[in-house]
Every structure is written in C-alpha cells, then in structure tokens.
Amino acid sequence: MSSAPPAPAENSGLPGTAGAVFVAGLRIVWRYVRNQPMRFTLAMIGATGYAAGAVGTAWVLGAVTDQLVIPAFDRGVSTQAAAVGAAAIVGVGLVRAGSILLRRYNGGLTGLRTRVDLRKQVTDTLLAAPMEYHRSRPTGELLAHADADVQASTEVLDPLAFSVGVLVLVAFSLVALFVVDPWIALVALVLFPSLAVLNRAYTNRVATLVARVQVCLAEVAGVAHESFDGALAVKTLGIADAETERMRVAANNLRDARVAVGRVRAVFEPAIDTLPGLGIIVVALVGAVRIGAGTMDPGGLVAAAALFGLLAFPVRIVGFFLQELPRSVVATGRIDRVLAVPPGPQPGVGVTVPDGPVSLRFDHVGFSWPDGSTVLDDVSFSVAPGEVVALVGATGSGKTTLCELVVRLMDPTSGVIEVADIDVTTLDPASLRRTVALVFQESFLFADPLRTNVDLSGELSGEQLAEVAGIAHAQEFVLATPQGWDTPVGERGVSLSGGQRQRLALARALARQPRVLILDDATSAIDPVVEAGVLANLRRSMSATTLVIAHGLATIRLADRVVFLADGRVAADGRHTDLLNVPAYAELVRAYERGTDGEEAP
C-alpha cells in the first residue's frame, strides 16, 4: 500500500501494513466465531472431515490402481474384487459428502447468525443514538452501516471453515506424500509455500483497490438515493439529463475501480490455479525416475497426482478468505465506530412527571448548531397548565428548533427547559414522551396501516380512534380509502395529499392524550374550513397545555397568549390585542390586511 494511489487509500480505514491487516482481520474473525461456538465447531469438524475424506480419496484411488486396475489388465480380476474397490471409493465419497454438508451448512449459519447479531446491534445503536448523530450524517451512510457494512464485514466467515480445513488438508497431504515418497513430498514442500507467497502478494495488491470499489459503490448509492428522493424536483426542473450524467460519472468510476481489481485478479488467479498442475507435472517426472529406480509403485504416482489435483480448488478458497479479510477490517472498523456512539441524550436521573396538568417553562434557553450559528440566544417564557400559547416569529427565527428542544431531539446549549417545573434533562425519557406530544412541521408517516400510524402504541379502542380522528378531521378521508383504517401507507398502500398527512399526524399526537401538546405549524396545508374546525375541536376537547406555532390569525386567536420570537429572544409576550402595539408583531399578523385592493389599508 506504499504506492499510495489517489485519496481513498487514506480514508480506506485499513491499518498500515499488510501484516497488520492480516492480524486485525484474524482478530475480527475470532471475535465473530467466538459468539457462535456450536456452529463454528460443527463447521470445523466438517472441514477436518473433508480434509480426511479428500486425502482418503487419493489414497483409495492409488490403492485401486495398484491392486485392481493394473492387475486387471495383467491377468484380470474377479467381479467381487471390482465391487470391493467400488465400495471403497463410494465409502470415502460418503465421508467426504457428509463432511461437506456439515461444513457448509454450519459455516453458512455462522455467517448468517453473526449478521443477525451485528444488524441488531447496529440498529439498536442507531435507535439509541442522539439526534445530532443522525443529523450529522448522510442517510445513505447510516443505511449502509446496517446493511452493506454488516455484509462486508462478515463475508469473510463464508470461506473460513473451508480455509482452516484446507490447512488441515495440506498437513494430511504432506504426511500422505511422505508415505508415498520423500522426493515427491519435497515437491509439495516447494509448491505450497510458493502458493502462500503468491496469495500474499495478491492480497497486498488488491486490498487498496477493493477499498476504492467500496467508496465508489457508496457514491453510486448516494446519487441514486438523492436523485429518486427528489424525483419530483428533478422532473419539474427538467434536469433529468444532468442527473443521469451524475449517475454516469459515478457508475463509470465504479466500473473503472472494478476493472482495476479485475486486472490484478487476472494475473494472480490463473497463476494460483496453474501451480498445482505444474506440481503434478513435476511429480510425474520425479515419479518416473523413482519408479525406474524401483523405490516407488505406479499407484503412489497416481495417489500423489490425485492429491495435487484435489488441492487446486481448496487452495483458491484460502485465496477468497485472504481477499475478504481487508474488506472485513474496513467494514468492521466502520461498524465499531457506530457501536461506540453513546446513547443520547443522557437519560436523566429517572424523575417522572407527576400526574395532573403540567406547565412548560423556558428559562434563558440558548441554542447553537454544531456549525456555530446561534439560533436561540436567550429565550424565557412559560405556559401555565392548560394554557394555550401561540408562538409567532418570522421564517427561520427558530420556532421549530425551540419545539425540538422540548422533546429533547437536542439539548439547549444554555438555559433550562422545564416541564411541570422539572428540568427535562433530568426526566425519565419515557415519562417525558408520554407527557409531551409534538406534531412536526413536516409530517412523517410510517410504512404501516393508517391505524398504526395514528395509534402508535396499539392501545386505542375503536371509539377512541374515531374520536381523535374526528377532532383532527381525519376520519372522513380514512374511511374513503379501500380498506379504511387497515389501508397501509407505502408501497402497496395509499399516497396521501399534504393536508391528509397533516391531519393524520395531528390525530397521532392526540391519540397519546398528551398533557403538553406542541403544534409546529401543523395546519399549514389544511384548508380554512377544516382548519377552523380542527382548531375549534382542539379548544373544546383538550385540556392540554398547548404551544402552537402559527402564521395565521386563525390559530393565533385560539391562543390565550402570544409569544413573539425575534432575533433569538422573546420580543413580546402577552395577549394578542395588547401585542398589536408592538410594531413588528402587528406587521406580522396584519400582513394580510394590507395591500388588498387598498380598501383596508391601516
């Protein structure tokens, strides 16, 4: 890897030297198989059995040549002798087949089970990881951790048992060959180490190239993901050709990387394949000389040739194994970095929210994004139990950010947020989330039936479901779908319009019977009639402490009080009518009254 080709070598995540890669790889393999002792042991027994079976096959073939074939053409043999010979061949064949079954099935299971474990660990970690972690990484990368990385890190397990078996096979073969003739054994002693050297050189050359393939692969996936995600934008902008060009570049890079790997493989693979054949040729020469000297039987030659032939395929398996090692090291490194992500936010000290109506309080709350930009500077206000407060502010003033702080998608950089006078960071997260429900500005639907999308905990009765859906005006369109509440959202289900999604999201929050309800512009895509109905319903049926973000007066008028957010601070706080004296606020809420045909200009 010293011939440092372009950038990927640096961030390929491989330890410096080939030796270090090898050791790191073996350590990973050990870590994985240790967790599957039963399967791995059975696979190893199979692999050893296979080695014995293979050597046995060669030995039986040699014996059959000496005691059956040659005599048959000299003087003829009995049918009985022929049957015994055939039975011997089938016998070792059965041993071999049985051990293959054992090895492959259990070896395969070792890999499958390890994948199951790793996938669960990775997804559990992703679930527990703080929101910042998710925000700071591309979606494609996170998906790859649980998918492609797990695959790549464990593929080395597939040829593992066989590879170890091959080592046993080589050992058995050497012994068998010594029994046949020491000179022939010497040929083997030259051959096998050169195979090892060849394999080693191969692995070294191919490791960086393979890492580069992984990088290109991620690039292709990234382009596809983003481009289809924004399919509508691509269409409306008419940039499909440009997008295709982007994909072409990524696909061609991947192709070139793969062909580069292919070039190296084209050199080494045939060489590795050819060596055993060359070995047999040398054995034939040496054998003829030894047989001429009378120190060896023709059967010995046949057995030796059979052994070399048998080794050709298994030796390649070792090659696969060695090739997979660096890939596994890189991928496992990535997985380990995910697994090391601490869960967050810190779960607090387990205080739970007391029963009854609760208040919500922001106390000198400040928040800055990781890139350093400060959104909230010093925000202080409170919402009394059962009170409805409207949060008003210009685009980008930090309203959404403030809402997300309450449910602890992030924690404030400074200051404290209190629910029922308890700092949310000390609250038991489960208790916090039972108490507070946030309706996101952009509604997210799960690929589930409509019912499950609303009733996340699966505890609502039919009437309760109908009730919350009624408040959110969702009942009507849900019942119009083919299977009503059982209609799935997603690939085989319905697609909903923007307003339908919002109403479903609203119903979802209400279904939890929250004591604090936060609506982040949750009716923006709902028409005025329905919006008025939803808001009136909320007012009538909810006793929750409510923080509602609004642009329109319809929502603002629902509130007992208005908090006006500007420049990261609370610029005004009070009743709507009182706030109209604050010029910036008045401008914001009265914007629609100005300029309409001039007739209502202030």
Added chain:
Amino acid sequence: MSVEAPAPAADMAEAPAPAGAIAVLRRALHTSPGLLRGVRTTVMLALFGAAGRVVVPVLVQQVLDEGILGSEGVQVSFVAWATGISALLVLAVMFASRFTYLRVVTIAEETLADLRVRAFAHIHRFSVADLDETRRGVLTARVTSDVETVARFAQWGAIAWVVNPIVIVVLVIVLVVYSWQMAVVVVVALLPLLPILRFLQKRQLRAYDRVRTRVSQTLTALSEIVMGAGAVRAYGIEKRSKERMATAIDAQFVAERRALFFVTSSFTTSDLAGSVVTAIVVAIGVVFGPGWGLDAGSLVATLFLVTLIVGPVTELNEILDQTQSAVAGWRKVLDVIDTPVEVVEPVDGVPLPPGPITLRTEHLCFAYRTGPLVLDDVNLELPPGAHVAVVGETGSGKSTLVRLLTRLADPTEGRILVAGVDLRRVDPLSRQARIRLVPQDSFLFDTTVGRNVALGRIGADEADVAAAFADLDLGWWVDQLPQGLDTPVGERGDQLSVGERQLVALARAQLADPGLLILDEATSAVDSVTERALASALERVSAGRTTVSVAHRLSTAEGADLVLVFDGGRLVEQGAHAELVTAGGRYAELYGSWLGGTREPPVPPG
C-alpha cells in the same frame, strides 16, 4: 449513449415476471447487445483454456502407459520430454485464462455500468403516479443492490459459466478418444444427477426470491429508524421500532437459512455423484475394460477425467446460488427498463411561444394507478397573463391538477392545451423552460443555496442566481446567511428551516422566468410579512407571465384575476373573488372561515 425506444407492451407480455434464467438472459442480450462484443475471441480463448485442463490427465496417462508400464520399462527421457511439453502448455493456458478473465470482467462491468445508467434514466421518465415517495426506496434498490447482485456474479460466476461448459465438452471428447464405451458409461452414470440438481435448483430459486422479499422488508424497517429518526424519538417509540427491526431481521435469517439448506444439499449431491461415478467407472472398467481394448493408463486417465468433469459440474452448481440471485436481480432491473413510459415525449415537439401562456383543459380526468378518479371532467380556461388562484379542500385534487399541467403525468381522459397546443405534443425542452412548477414539498439537493437555485436554468451563473433573489426582494435573506449563496443546505435542505427552503425553491423558479408559473402552496410555511412581500415582488416580475397559485391562505385568492374552486376532484366554482363571495357558495364559506381567523375584527364580507 443511444436511448432505446420504450419497449412496446407486447415485450412485457412475452416475458412474464417470474421468468427462468434463459428468458432473463435473452432479455438481457436484447437490452445489452454489447454483451456479445468480441464473444468469439473470448470463446476461443476459453476453448484453449478449457482444452488446457486435459493436459495434466493426458500426461499422467502417457507417463503411466508409455513411460512406466510400457513394454520397454521405465523410459525417463520420454517422460522428460512429455513433462516439458506439458509444462509449456500449462503456462500458455495460464496466459489464455488471464485474457479470458480480463475480457469477461471488462465487458460485464461495462454492461452493468450502462445498465445502471439506463435504468436510472428510465426511472426518471416514469410518471409521478409511479414515482411517489413510497416507491422510491424500491427504485433505488433497482439501480444499487439489484445491479450489485449481477456485478458480484460477473466477478466470480460469469467466467465459470463461460469456461466450464467448454471444459465439460472437451473432456467428454477426450473420453471418447480413450474409449467410447467408457465415455458412454460416464455420461449415463452422470445423467441421473441432472434431474436431482434441477429439482434442488427450483427450490433454491424460490428460496432466493423469498430472501429478496425479506431483505426489502428489513430495509423498510431500517429506513424507519434512519429516516424517521426524529419522529421515533419525539414519540418515544424506540421499543416498537426495535421490535420490528428484530422481527424483520429474524425473518430474513429464516429465509436465508432455508436457501442455505438447498445450496448445501445440491453441492453435497454433486460431490457424492462424483464418487459414485468414479466407482462405477472403476468397477466396469476393470471387469469389461480388457475386453474393450482399454489399458491401465487409459483407465486411470479416465478416472482423472471423471473428477475433472464433476469438478466443473460442481462448480457450476456452487455458483448456482449466486446465479440465482443474479438472475432475480437482473430480471428486476430489466423489468424497470422494460416498463413502458406513459409520458412519452414527442419526437418533433412544438416549441412554446414567448410571452404569457394560455391554458385550457377539456374534460380532464385523472386517476392514480388503481385509485378512484381524483380529477373528474375538469374544464377550464386561463387567459394569458392572468393570475389564477386554485383553492379547495384538502385532497380535492389541486396538487394532482398542477402535476398534469406540468406533464408529470398524462390525463387518463381529456386533454390539456397550452398556447393552443396539446401538451403531449409540446417540445419537452421548451416545456421545461417555459412552464415551471414549485411543488408543495420543496426538495433541495445536498449542496449550497446558490447551486440549488442555479439548477433552475441551464447555464445560470452566480450573478443570475443573485439576480433571481433580488427580483423576489429576497436579497436580504441571502445576505444574512452565514456564507451567503455558498451556505450548504444539507441533505434535502435539512439545515434550512421549512420556510427558508421554500424561498430557495421560489428563487429557483424565478430564475427560469417561465411563461407559466405554477405555485403549489409554495409559501405555506413562510411568515406573513415575507409572503406578502413575495406576492408583490412576484406581481412586479410577472408581467409576461400566467401564474397559477394553489393556496390555503386566501389572501392569494383575493388578489387573483380568477379563482377556481375544487371539491372532490371537480371544478365547482370559478370567477373573480368578489363575484364568488357574493354568490355565497363553497368559496364564500372558505373565505368566511379564513376571514374569521385572519381579520381582526372580522370584516363582514360584501
């Protein structure tokens, strides 16, 4: 690259979904004729390489028969010559294999890169009815993981499929040369293996189909964890997501274990078959061989040949599982490429004239895939340069209407005339430049603010982008961004607030300066002062422009020349704002509600 004409529907009927490997291969060759490039030379090289595989067994036979067991006893010089020549041959074969391999890999990779790009381009030609967000994950898999299964196959399996059949044929020929009787014995003994392998192969194929289904279910569960990270946390449903993930992973494991079982069974079967055939050859050979004129060396060579034949058969079987998933993956990719495009672009399209665009629809009807009618007999006429507001209840088909107007899908019935021309006959480039939609969800690419806006017009530079913001009186917003136009927006625009994303999407449309601008709730998340300012800026720059705005904030409708009111997919009212309010219908009701919320104190209409 030449883009193939959309496959006629007949092609689809010819190749029903679960087609066998051969059918898939035929379709693949049809789609990628490049696969056959230089195939003759490749096959010649493979032939040579395959022939080379018999060098060693023939050598063993010759050495045994002529060099050792011959009538003159052991002849070292003969053996030396024979081994020397064999060694040279084997080395030559090594080089031949190298080139075979390189050729196969190069062609396979080129084909796959091409296939990937074509599938990708083709998917972008789908109508929006097929592109809704629920299908995007599946489509992404088509150009990533499905192509990958084929690529993996190309690296290991493809060569074996080229080389091994040739090896088998050559070996059978050599067998016949030694003794046709023994050749018959070998072939007959091997025959029963084929139906057994076929039986197992069918099971295996089905098992792999199931694996793929399970894998995509795992990915669905996974995407909930990643894409829904915020919702999962806010609602504290980690436990539920965790359980679903575990269920999906376990189900995938069960499917994979089943597939593994069949792979293992068929592999074991062919290995055992090798032993059985060898035993049969030995038994028959030693009993009848002398009578058939065989000698010991030939029989031993025959034994080696049997191992050599079973080798490729086994290897073919070994790569069968890979082949199965490759076939399944390839089929899925081909299915995408062969999906007929509904929105077919005209060949000699009519370009749209400059200036504002008139728009007319006649008996417009539309239904998504299997759903009910979403638009029902919509007839409307928009005068050039008009500002038209579209209002109506949630789900009444407003977004669907504007999608049809921009040809993201074609009407199920009826037609749309822009500037007097059927939209289906309008030149696509002209359409994309002159008609611009700002969709309800503003999607931003993971790059900077400036580059996102520049996508609005081919060849736009930074000055054009700044000008577009200035046109909309949004210069102040750009100025307060941490890095101005170079501020990164994050994935899908995540690092901007929802309202800010809409500002970027608007500037992007303004940059195109279209003759027909369609805004689908394009300012729904923008604060009212900014929205108001935007509205007057748009009015100023829209002199030569027809504008259609879908909005729930009826301030838009108040200032419009024409208001279209939709209800349940039908156009129920149209007219000027004042007219409709006086008429006291659906619109008057909507307006009343909005007014009730927005004016204080409420001003009674009329």
